[in-house]
Amino acid sequence: MEEVLLSQIAAEEESASLLRGFCTDAENEAESILEKADAFCLEETGKWNSRCEDVEFRKVELDIESVIVDNVRLSLNDTLEGSVEQEMKEKEMLRKKKEHLSEELEELLALVKAKEKEIEENDSQIKAVEERINSVVSGYKELQTSMDKMFSDLQAGLSQVDTETEDLSRKKKDVDEFVASEKERGVKLRELVSVSADEANEYEEVIKLRETLMSYVSKTREERAKLVSIEEKLSEEVQRLQEEVSSTRESLKEQSSRKSIIQQNITSFMDKIMFIEKRMPELEAEKKVAASTRNFKEAGRIAAELKSLNLEKDKIQIETGQANAELEKAEQEIEETIKRLQELEGLIFSKEKELSVSRFQRLRIDSGTAKAERSAALELSDLEEANLLLEEAQEAESEAEKLKLTCGLKEEEDGEDEAKECFVSMELIATFGLKKLQELAESVPS
Structure with a gap:
């Protein structure tokens, strides 16, 4: 489970790193898009302003030319009227004169022939005047036509300028829409960057919490492994001491037997000496x-x-002295063996006490761990596993209590501090989200 959790943490670290990279790339992309949009907008705005200025300038020029042409056209009309006014007056005068002459012709039939010549001359003059008038009018009409054509061309130019202005307006609208779209895209990218950054922060927080909780669980496991190692070492020491006690007891038996033999020999020697004496x-x-x-x-x-008895007595006395020395040595060895046996029994008692304390603490850890795993199983709705873990926890607690009562452990020896520790399941560390991991981390002593 620990390897799976480590793999999960590694995957989450990689996800956080990828999100961070994506945030950086997206931020750079957003900056690039906005910079390009601003540059494009600035460039297009410059072009648009330049073209607008050109169009406005051309429009002003055309307006001025149009006004000038219109004024010239009106002036030509006025000039035409002024130019033919004299001839018109002269024509009117000649017409009146013709009427007068006609009247005179009627009155003066006699003077018809004389006046016919005058009338013909007058008609000729009228015709010449009319030709002059027609010539002037024709010239002015050509000029008027030219002015009208120029005015029409100017109006067409103004229409084209208006069309170009509309095109420029549409172009500016397109540029504005493009810039707005790019800015909106940049904003969305930045929002995505913000969301990704939040997710990356959440991943990093989850990784930090999981590593903290894993460190806590690892410490608990290390403590249990340490206690197991101490148990094994103490068990080996107790077994070795018990074997040494057995060996010492055997040695004590041998020494006692040897002492008894020596005492019997001394008694026999004394009996012989008494018999000899x-x-x-x-x-x-x-x-x-x-x-x-x-x-x-x-x-x-x-x-x-008698001599033989004296020699035998001397020999027996020597042997008795040796036997007494051996007896004293045997008694000293027995005393030392008993002392060593008492020391060994004291060591065994001390080591067994240490072994009981270590085993009790390990059982409390086993019980707490089983309860934590049971909580995880219940969280994951695995009732069968939860029941098995409950039995395991109860069995460990029962054994711990029996050990406490049997060995008479005191509060400072029975590991109450360890019993109050908070135990965490690796399964929960692997499956919980940020909020529950935070709650779980708060319940763990720092």
Whole structure:
């Protein structure tokens, strides 16, 4: 499970790193898009302003030319009227004169022939005047036509300028829409960057919490492994001490047996000495009797026996002294063996006490760990696993309580601090989200 959790943390770290990279790339892309949009907008705005200025300038020029042409056209009309006014007056005068002459012709039939010539001349003059008028009018009409054409061209130019102005307006609208679109895209990218950054921060916070909780769980596991190692070491020491006690007891038995043999030998030696000491006066008396009866052979035999008994007594006394020395040595060895046996039993008691404390603390850790794993199983709706873990926790607690009562552990020895520790399941560390991980981390002592 720890390897899976480490793999998960590595994957989350990679995700956070990728999100950070994506944030950086997206931010750079957004900056690039906005910079390009601003540059494009600035460039297009410059072009648009330049073209607008050109169009406005051309429009002003055309307006001025149009006004000038219109004024010239009106002036030409006025000039035409002024130019033919004299001829028109002259024509009117000649017409009146013709009427007058006609009247005179009617009145003066006699003067018809004379006046016909004058009338013909007058008609000729009228015709010449009309031709001059027509010539002037024709010239002015051509000029008027030219002015009208120029005015029409100017109006067409103004229409084209208006069309170009509309095109420029549409172009500016397109540029504005493009810039707005790019800015909106940049804003969305920045929003995405913000969301990605938040997700990356959340991943980093989750990774930090998981690593913290894993470190706490690892410490608990290390503590348990340490306690197991201490248990094994203490068990080995207790077993070794018990074997040494057994060996020492066997040695004590052998020493006691040897002491008993030595004591028996000393008793035997004392009995022999007492027998010799009792026998020697008797032999002395027998020797005296034999000597008094001049039984020298018997007296010699008795003397030899006395000598033999003395030698045997000396030998027995020497052996008794040696036996007493051996007895004293054996008693000293027995005393040392008993002392060593007591020391070993004290060490065994101390080591067994340490072993009980270590085992009790390990059982409390096992119980707490099983309860934490049971909570994880319940969280994941695995009731079968939860029941098995509950049995395991209860079994560990029961064994711990029995051990506490059997060994008479005190509060400072029974690991109450460890019992109050908060135990965390690797399964929950792997499956919980940020909020629950924060709650879980708050419940863990720092």
